[in-house]
Amino acid sequence: MFLALRxxxxxxxxFTLMGIVIALIAVLVVLLSxxxxxxxxxxxxxxxxxxxxxxxxxxxxxxxxxxxxSLVDSQQLQMWKKAQGVDKAEPLGVSIVNGTTxxxxxxxxxLFGIEPAxxxxxxxxxGSTVGNxxxxxxxxxxxxxxxxxxxxxxxxxxxxxxxxxxxxxxxxATFGHVDVAYLPIDTWRLIASNTARPGAPTAEQIASLEYxxxxxxxxxxxxxxxxxxxxxxxxxxxxxxxxxxxxxxxYEAETMTLTMIQVFLYAICALVVxxxxxxxxxxxxxxxxxxxxxxxxxxxxxxxxxxxxxILLIGFTAIGVAVGVGFGALMPAAMPFDLxxxxxxxASILTITLGLIGAALAVIRISRIDPLxxxxxxx
Amino acid sequence: MTTPTxxxxxxxxxxxxxxxxGDGDARIRALDNVSLTVLPGxxxxxxxxxxxxxxxxxxxxxxxxxxxxxxxxxxxxxxGRIRSNxxxxxxxxxxxxxxxxxxxxxxxxxxxxLRLAGRLAGNSSVDPAPLLDAVGMKHRLKHRPGQLxxxxxxxxxxxxALVNSPSLLLVDEPTAALDRARxxxxxxxxxxxxxxxxxxVVMVTHDHDVLGHCDRVLEMVDGTxxx
Numbered sequence: 033m034f035l036a037l038r039x040x041x042x043x044x045x046x047f048t049l050m051g052i053v054i055a056l057i058a059v060l061v062v063l064l065s066x067x068x069x070x071x072x073x074x075x076x077x078x079x080x081x082x083x084x085x086x087x088x089x090x091x092x093x094x095x096x097x098x099x100x101x102s103l104v105d106s107q108q109l110q111m112w113k114k115a116q117g118v119d120k121a122e123p124l125g126v127s128i129v130n131g132t133t134x135x136x137x138x139x140x141x142x143l144f145g146i147e148p149a150x151x152x153x154x155x156x157x158x159g160s161t162v163g164n165x166x167x168x169x170x171x172x173x174x175x176x177x178x179x180x181x182x183x184x185x186x187x188x189x190x191x192x193x194x195x196x197x198x199x200x201x202x203x204x205a206t207f208g209h210v211d212v213a214y215l216p217i218d219t220w221r222l223i224a225s226n227t228a229r230p231g232a233p234t235a236e237q238i239a240s241l242e243y244x245x246x247x248x249x250x251x252x253x254x255x256x257x258x259x260x261x262x263x264x265x266x267x268x269x270x271x272x273x274x275x276x277x278x279x280x281x282x283y284e285a286e287t288m289t290l291t292m293i294q295v296f297l298y299a300i301c302a303l304v305v306x307x308x309x310x311x312x313x314x315x316x317x318x319x320x321x322x323x324x325x326x327x328x329x330x331x332x333x334x335x336x337x338x339x340x341x342x343i344l345l346i347g348f349t350a351i352g353v354a355v356g357v358g359f360g361a362l363m364p365a366a367m368p369f370d371l372x373x374x375x376x377x378x379a380s381i382l383t384i385t386l387g388l389i390g391a392a393l394a395v396i397r398i399s400r401i402d403p404l405x406x407x408x409x410x411x
Numbered sequence: 412m413t414t415p416t417x418x419x420x421x422x423x424x425x426x427x428x429x430x431x432x433g434d435g436d437a438r439i440r441a442l443d444n445v446s447l448t449v450l451p452g453x454x455x456x457x458x459x460x461x462x463x464x465x466x467x468x469x470x471x472x473x474x475x476x477x478x479x480x481x482x483x484x485x486x487x488x489x490x491g492r493i494r495s496n497x498x499x500x501x502x503x504x505x506x507x508x509x510x511x512x513x514x515x516x517x518x519x520x521x522x523x524x525l526r527l528a529g530r531l532a533g534n535s536s537v538d539p540a541p542l543l544d545a546v547g548m549k550h551r552l553k554h555r556p557g558q559l560x561x562x563x564x565x566x567x568x569x570x571x572a573l574v575n576s577p578s579l580l581l582v583d584e585p586t587a588a589l590d591r592a593r594x595x596x597x598x599x600x601x602x603x604x605x606x607x608x609x610x611x612v613v614m615v616t617h618d619h620d621v622l623g624h625c626d627r628v629l630e631m632v633d634g635t636x637x638x
Contacts (some may be wrong), residue, residue, distance in 0.1 A: 034530055035518070042518035042555070321444050321512050325475060326571075327503025328531045331498060403499075404475045406510060407466045 036340035039316075050308045051348035054387065057301045058352020059359065061294065061379045062371075064110055066360045068290040069375050070368035075286065076277045078144060078172070078205040078212035083151055084250040087124070088268040088277045095271075098279035098320035099126040099207075099247055104268060106244035113268040117257035122150045123246030124321050127221035128210055128281075131186040131195075139178050139186060142207040145220020145246065152250055154214055159199030162214050165343060167232040172205040177365065180189070186213075192230030193223060205277040207369070216244060228400065232371035294379070298386045306390030309341060313397055317405075324403035341391035345384045353380055421484070422579045422611030423449040423472055428481035428553070430467055430634075431436035441467035443634035451578065452609040454602050456622050465615035466583060468631065472613060473506050473581045474498040486578045503532045507572030507610070509582040509601070513564030515556040521567045522552040525574045534577045542570040543609075546600055562593035569601055573608060580605060582614035586621055598624045 040047050073080075089102040104123075112121035116234065125145030132138050146152040148162050154170060159182045162170050171180055180186070184197045195215065205212040218238045222228045225243035249268065259270040271279060278284045314319075320333060353376060361368040431441040441464045449455050459465050471483055474490045475498075483490040486505055493501060501507075504556045515524050522539040527538030543549045546566040558565055565585055572580055582601060586594035598614070598621040605612045614625070622628050629636050 034523075034527055035516070038523060039518040235476055262499055319515070319516050322508075322510065322516070323527075323531070324499065325473070325502070325508055325510075326528060327499050327501075327506075327533065332531065406508070406514065407469055407475070 033339045033343075034113055034335045034337065035342065040340060040343060043312075046312070050305075051351075053188070053304055054301065054345060054348040054383075055352035055355065057297060058349045058380065058383055059302070059356040061297055061383055062356025062376055063359060064290060064294050064297065065375045065379045066356075066363070066369045066371045067367075068287065069295070069370040069372045071286045071290065072277075072283075073204055073370050074206050074209045074368040075283045076207060076280050077203075078142065078207040079273070079276060079280065081154060081201070081203070081205055082250065082273070083252065085253055085255075086251045086270050086272050087279075088121075088249040088251060088259075088263065088266065088270045089114045089279070091263070091267045091269050091314055094371065095279055097281050098118045098271075098283070099276075100128065100281070102247050103245050104247070104249055108268055109246065109249050112249045112251060112262060115262040115266075116258075118251055118253045118262065120252040121319050122147045122152055122250050123217050124248050124250045125217055125224060125245075126150060126207070126247040127220070127224055128208060129223070130189040132189065133178075133180060134185040134187075134300045135179060137179050139175070139180065140167075140210045141175075141186065141213040141233055142210045143169075143220055143223065144207070144214045145217040145224075146211050148216050151252060152214075154205060155202040156199040157202045159197070161199060163198075165196075165198060166216055166219050166235065166238060167194060168198050169195045170199040170201060171197050172211040173200045173202065174204045175205060175213075176200065178211070180213050188223065188228075189221065191226075191228045193228040194230075194232050195219075196232070208283075214301060216307040217288060221245065254304065298382050301383050302386040302390035304390070305341065305345065305387040306394045309337070309391045309394035310397070313337070313395055317401055320398055320401045321403055321406040324401060325406035330399045334395060337395040337398060338388070338392060341388055341395070342384075345387040345391075349380055349383050349387075414539070414619065418468045420450070420455070421448045422486060423447065424482075424484040424548055425468075425472060426482050428471055428478040428483060430464075430471060430478050432467070442471065442477070442633050444481070445634070446481075447613075447629070448589055449579070449609050449611045449613055452464070452606055454605055454624065454626045455614070455628070456625040456628045457613065457615045457631050458617060458619065458622070458628060459615075460617065463631045464634040465631050467634075468636075469581045469583055469613065472474060472579070474502055495618065496615045504575055505578055507575070507577035507580045509565070509568050509572045509580065510582045512561060512588045513556065513566075513568030515564055515567060515571070517556055520553045520555055521548055521559070521570075523566055524571045528571050528574045537574060539570070541584045542574060543567070545604065546570045560593075561588045562597060565589065565593075566600060567599045569597070569604060571609070573604060576608065577610060580610050580612045582612060582616075584616055584618075585614065586616060586618045591620060593622050594618055595624075 090104050093102040129144050158262050188197050219233050221243045360371045425447040428445045432441045471478050525539035526537050548566050602624040
């Protein structure tokens with residue numbers, strides 16, 4: 033790196049300009065990564081937090097919005113409960129509702145109907161778990177920003193059913209960009225069957241309920257379990273935990289859009305860095321010919337040039353990431369934006385790697401420079 | 412000039428070398444059956460008009476290109492038998508180049524020019540001060556080429572060429588960008604340093620004013636070498 037460092041110092045103006053471009057790309061990459069993570073969390077954090085390995089939907093349900101379209105009956109549920117190799121199978125009811133709090137604030141909630149004390153029961157940060165309180169709901173911690181607090185009563189629009197907040201989840205739990213409210217599956221069935229009446233749900237209403245459906249069956253099973261065989265007998269179709277994210281409203285469209293923008297950014301990074309190092313190598317052609325003439329190996333010159341590119345990319349990507357994280361902290365709370373170390377680290381590594389590939393394609397021309405051109409008569 | 416001498420005692424021994432350049436109708440014979448022997452410590456100048464083949468002779472002697480026929484030995488090594496990478500290593504340790512205008516690396520100070528040449532040869536602890544002192548440039552150790560005059564750049568170029576103790580110095584038009592006084596200074600310096608280090612020097616030039624410092628002067632015309 034003897035030559036690389038000295039050239040960086042000597043041509044600091046040119047390298048700084050290039051570095052600023054790299055840093056700006058890194059800023060954009062971080063902001064997109066934050067937006068992507070934020071949208072993912074806003075879209076499916078409720079699902080992500082579930083300890084299920086797969087979800088069984090009614091056979092033939094189309095993938096988009098499958099959670100709200102699918103309906104599995106008690107027979108299908110029982111088949112999954114009894115299936116060989118399946119550790120746990122529980123009903124999960126999913127529906128998005130509108131409601132009004134006791135202070136008159138309108139809120140949207142995704143109702144997750146679960147079996148009380150089942151494996152889908154969320155951890156709570158305050159209050160109590162879903163339990164057997166038919167009118168009790170455990171709401172996403174993020175709903176606090178809507179003014180919801182323990183004891184708040186949410187009245188569902190049109191139905192008039194009253195649900196009381198008994199706890200808050202640990203961290204964000206949203207689905208389709210709406211806060212999740214966990215409630216007993218029987219109460220969910222009461223709502224889904226349109227038999228709920230104004231006021232708090234009662235044991236009598238539940239006892240008279242003949243509606244035994246849920247949206248999907250949440251499954252816990254080792255990876256070796258033949259889920260397709262169970263699907264065939266139960267008349268369901270199974271999606272893995274992560275595949276099921278695509279079944280949430282808008283998830284696939286949002287993530288694909290952002291992924292496409294990110295891919296273009298990485299490609300731009302590789303092209304810009306490649307173009308810079310192409311021009312830089314052409315400018316240094318005479319110097320490289322001299323070094324080759326005095327005996328420098330191609331390997332030394334290539335390594336030195338790649339080290340130069342690596343210093344530039346790593347240094348300015350780090351600056352860009354720091355600036356991006358700083359910008360991220362200033363994002364308004366209403367914007368779905370989450371800075372997570374994993375995605376930012378991956379985005380940084382991709383920016384650096386693709387930049388290095390661009391640089392490698394540019395500096396490879398060093399090996400084609402003829403040392404003969406160092407002699408005056410040949411120049 | 413043909414002075415047949417044993418390849419084991421001569422610094423450079425070129426025999427019956429022919430080199431053709433270009434393709435088709437543009438193909439020319441740059442070197443036509445050239446022979447030349449240079450002894451250690453000898454300073455040989457080759458003069459001739461542009462396009463006469465002087466630089467081609469340096470290229471062949473410096474393992475930068477291979478002759479179409481004939482043999483080239485440097486310090487007993489047959490350059491026709493070594494591959495490109497081995498030729499680069501050979502140049503690094505055995506041959507020093509002095510280019511037009513010094514041809515220094517713009518990003519490096521005078522001291523770093525020498526340090527880099529040393530590092531390339533595997534010696535990362537080169538102290539450039541004594542060599543720069545020997546060419547009268549110690550006071551410019553931390554100056555870059557852009558801060559040096561043409562004569563100073565050439566002096567640094569000479570010091571760089573000597574840093575790995577070569578046995579053969581190939582010098583390409585060293586006075587091309589210098590005035591008369593500086594030209595004499597530079598060539599005299601070359602002669603002094605070469606004799607001190609017992610290095611054979613082959614210098615191509617079209618500057619007849621500096622030939623008094625050389626042991627032998629040969630003329631090249633149309634690819635042919637004559638006394």
